[in-house]
Amino acid sequence: MSDATVDPRFRRKPPKRPLRLSWSDERVRGIVYQVLVVALIGSVIYWLWSNTVHNLEVRRIATGFGFLNREAGLPIAEHLIPYDPTDTYLRALTVGVLNTLKVAVVGIVLATILGTIIGVARLSKNFLVSKIAAFYVEVIRDLPLLLQLLFWYTVMQGLPGPRQALNPVEGVFLSNRGLKLPWIVWEPAHTAALLACVVGIVLTWLYARQARAKQYADGQPRKVWPAAVALVIGLPVLTWQVMGAPWQGDWPALRGFNFQGGVNVSPEFAALLIGLVTYTAGFIAEVVRAGILSVSHGQWEAAQALGLRHGSVLRLIVMPQALRVIIPPLTSNYLNLTKNSSLAVAIGYQDIVSIANTTLNQTGQAIEGIAIIMLVYLTISLSISLFMNWYNARIALVER
Amino acid sequence: MTATTRFNFLRLAGAAALTAALSGPALAQQPAAPSGATIDAIRARGTLICGVNTGLAGFAQPDSQGVWRGFDADYCRAVAIALFNDANRVRFVPTTAQNRFTALQSGEVDMLSRNTTWTLSRDTSLGFDFTGINFYDGQGFMVKRSLGVNAARDLNGATICVQPGTTTEQNLTDWARANRVQFQPVVIERLEEVVAAYVAGRCDAYTTDVSGLAATRSAQPRPADHVILPDVISKEPLGPLVRHGDQRFADLVRWVHFGLIGAEEFGITAANVEEATRTDARPEVQRMLGRNGDLGQMLGVDNAWMARIIRGLGNYGEIYARNLEPIGIPRGRNALWTTAGGLQYAPPFR
Numbered sequence: 001m002s003d004a005t006v007d008p009r010f011r012r013k014p015p016k017r018p019l020r021l022s023w024s025d026e027r028v029r030g031i032v033y034q035v036l037v038v039a040l041i042g043s044v045i046y047w048l049w050s051n052t053v054h055n056l057e058v059r060r061i062a063t064g065f066g067f068l069n070r071e072a073g074l075p076i077a078e079h080l081i082p083y084d085p086t087d088t089y090l091r092a093l094t095v096g097v098l099n100t101l102k103v104a105v106v107g108i109v110l111a112t113i114l115g116t117i118i119g120v121a122r123l124s125k126n127f128l129v130s131k132i133a134a135f136y137v138e139v140i141r142d143l144p145l146l147l148q149l150l151f152w153y154t155v156m157q158g159l160p161g162p163r164q165a166l167n168p169v170e171g172v173f174l175s176n177r178g179l180k181l182p183w184i185v186w187e188p189a190h191t192a193a194l195l196a197c198v199v200g201i202v203l204t205w206l207y208a209r210q211a212r213a214k215q216y217a218d219g220q221p222r223k224v225w226p227a228a229v230a231l232v233i234g235l236p237v238l239t240w241q242v243m244g245a246p247w248q249g250d251w252p253a254l255r256g257f258n259f260q261g262g263v264n265v266s267p268e269f270a271a272l273l274i275g276l277v278t279y280t281a282g283f284i285a286e287v288v289r290a291g292i293l294s295v296s297h298g299q300w301e302a303a304q305a306l307g308l309r310h311g312s313v314l315r316l317i318v319m320p321q322a323l324r325v326i327i328p329p330l331t332s333n334y335l336n337l338t339k340n341s342s343l344a345v346a347i348g349y350q351d352i353v354s355i356a357n358t359t360l361n362q363t364g365q366a367i368e369g370i371a372i373i374m375l376v377y378l379t380i381s382l383s384i385s386l387f388m389n390w391y392n393a394r395i396a397l398v399e400r
Numbered sequence: 401m402t403a404t405t406r407f408n409f410l411r412l413a414g415a416a417a418l419t420a421a422l423s424g425p426a427l428a429q430q431p432a433a434p435s436g437a438t439i440d441a442i443r444a445r446g447t448l449i450c451g452v453n454t455g456l457a458g459f460a461q462p463d464s465q466g467v468w469r470g471f472d473a474d475y476c477r478a479v480a481i482a483l484f485n486d487a488n489r490v491r492f493v494p495t496t497a498q499n500r501f502t503a504l505q506s507g508e509v510d511m512l513s514r515n516t517t518w519t520l521s522r523d524t525s526l527g528f529d530f531t532g533i534n535f536y537d538g539q540g541f542m543v544k545r546s547l548g549v550n551a552a553r554d555l556n557g558a559t560i561c562v563q564p565g566t567t568t569e570q571n572l573t574d575w576a577r578a579n580r581v582q583f584q585p586v587v588i589e590r591l592e593e594v595v596a597a598y599v600a601g602r603c604d605a606y607t608t609d610v611s612g613l614a615a616t617r618s619a620q621p622r623p624a625d626h627v628i629l630p631d632v633i634s635k636e637p638l639g640p641l642v643r644h645g646d647q648r649f650a651d652l653v654r655w656v657h658f659g660l661i662g663a664e665e666f667g668i669t670a671a672n673v674e675e676a677t678r679t680d681a682r683p684e685v686q687r688m689l690g691r692n693g694d695l696g697q698m699l700g701v702d703n704a705w706m707a708r709i710i711r712g713l714g715n716y717g718e719i720y721a722r723n724l725e726p727i728g729i730p731r732g733r734n735a736l737w738t739t740a741g742g743l744q745y746a747p748p749f750r
Contacts, residue, residue, distance in 0.1 A: 061505065061526060075576075076585070077584055085573035157601070158600070177559065256556070256557040256558075257557045268586070346589065348586050348594075361498050361566070
């Protein structure tokens with residue numbers, strides 16, 4: 001709003017009453033109370049801090065973050081970045097953070113998909129489908145997550161050993177050591193193809209925006225999908241062909257104690273992921289159901305009266321309105337899933353809590369270790385919150 | 401809201417307790433305070449608070465009546481007898497590998513008698529004093545007999561179960577590096593879960609101190625199905641520890657251990673201690689059992705302290721035989737120095 005549009009009468013501030021230094025003036029009382037509260041909180045924090053520091057000194061307990069540069073010497077089963085026990089604690093903790101992010105990101109995506117399916121199923125007119133969905137939600141929500149994780153981990157351990165692994169399809173082995181899948185020997189060409197795919201997606205998005213702008217201009221809808229297929233699938237394939245089309249399979253095979261080669265999904269990661277996804281999906285299903293029910297039935301009828309198809313009604317009319325109700329509680333569920341991933345240590349998946357706990361135990365730096373865990377979760381949670389709040393603001397009802 | 405909170409409270413309780421206790425009013429066990437403050441605090445309280453394992457057969461485990469039994473538990477009782485002439489004046493606090501140090505640092509427990517390895521960093525930067533080595537241990541491996549493995553070197557490529565947060569983890573990686581052995585770790589915190597994973601076949605081998613392996617094996621329905629490999633890959637000198645800075649309490653715990661060793665060396669047992677106090681003419685035995693001299697008073701207890709401990713619990717060999725031999729841990733290196741290969745040795749009582 002520019003100043004020109006404001007009624008000049010509103011631009012004058014209301015007259016200020018002079019501040020009387022007396023207890024009967026409520027503003028003075030307010031200021032005094034606030035100063036007192038801040039001073040009290042500050043002194044409590046200072047007292048806790050100084051006492052802790054003093055007692056640590058008296059007990060000769062070393063403090064500080066210098067230990068992060070020491071050699072860790074702890075084994076980590078799953079790492080997204082190269083890691084060796086000779087690396088530093090800092091790198092070990094980084095591996096832990098990445099493991100937490102891995103399970104959180106994959107978990108959030110899968111839980112959203114599964115939760116939406118179950119939420120919509122619960123609204124289905126089919127009696128059996130809606131009752132099954134309702135039963136699922138009730139059972140999953142009412143059992144402690146830790147129990148469910150231990151259940152899934154026990155299920156994973158019930159699989160046969162590597163020498164008697166289930167082999168449903170050529171190259172796929174399922175055993176108590178995890179799920180082994182064939183993979184390809186990774187070459188630069190594959191990296192280039194992956195990049196081309198990302199470029200293709202960006203170009204498709206730009207093209208779709210342009211098509212929409214043209215449609216707004218002349219009212220003619222334009223087909224986007226041929227260009228999308230060409231860009232998202234054609235471009236990477238072309239890149240891969242140009243780079244010489246390397247294709248060498250990396251098949252898992254039993255050698256010694258375990259399978260070598262291929263790609264492995266560990267039982268610990270699988271149990272944690274299945275547990276988190278099924279548990280959180282139960283909550284998300286209810287959020288989705290509430291969101292859809294919050295859109296009045298008149299909206300459906302009005303949209304159908306305009307001649308829109310069912311899919312278009314859902315996409316253009318109902319979902320945008322339902323999302324306003326869905327997004328805030330959905331954010332809470334994403335945060336819960338992320339924080340619940342700290343239960344990983346119970347079933348041997350080495351997330352940040354597991355590795356930070358080991359670190360603080362080996363170095364004795366308990367306060368620093370807990371501070372690191374807090375910082376990591378705070379950062380992840382605030383990032384999710386910020387993103388979801390931005391998205392929420394974008395789709396919020398624009399009032400004019 | 402979720403199960404997490406409860407679980408995390410358990411996990412973080414140790415650290416929270418540390419912060420709370422460290423920032424609480426200045427505790428009694430400060431070097432600034434006169435040495436002996438811990439003993440005074442224990443006497444004023446009327447019980448010794450002793451940190452033990454959460455449950456390891458032979459070392460510290462509650463029996464069907466809820467009474468803590470085991471080698472480590474008896475060491476707590478020995479200190480209680482020295483202070484109170486009563487083996488029951490002990491409160492046992494189960495501690496995990498993760499929270500044991502915090503519990504001792506913060507004053508939640510007076511001493512730890514909990515399969516703890518004496519290392520330089522624990523003795524210095526963690527603010528503890530180790531009082532002696534009551535069990536010479538070493539890390540080993542256990543595998544299923546059906547696997548057909550005879551030596552640790554054969555474990556190349558194997559998956560190995562291990563608990564986090566102890567020296568065990570680092571020893572494992574050090575050994576693997578030195579011997580160029582590749583392995584996949586499975587790191588699970590709770591003892592029950594890690595053993596369950598090993599039994600279910602998630603891992604090919606389970607590694608911890610040999611004493612712990614023997615305890616775990618004895619608890620299996622068919623112990624003969626499991627083999628403890630002959631390789632011992634580390635030195636694990638275990639013993640009780642106290643907070644740094646109170647020399648008098650450290651001295652007491654230290655000499656309780658030496659007294660138990662000395663008693664075995666002189667052949668004094670729970671059965672003959674009465675008679676030995678009256679009739680044994682050896683000067684050192686007379687000093688130890690309080691007939692002559694005032695060694696007990698130098699430690700801040702009465703002179704008959706050692707006689708009472710042996711009457712109540714027996715000597716080192718008897719405590720060992722009662723707790724550890726039934727679960728299949730031979731004396732080995734923990735025999736007296738007078739036998740071949742034995743390492744247990746006590747300085748003179750004078």
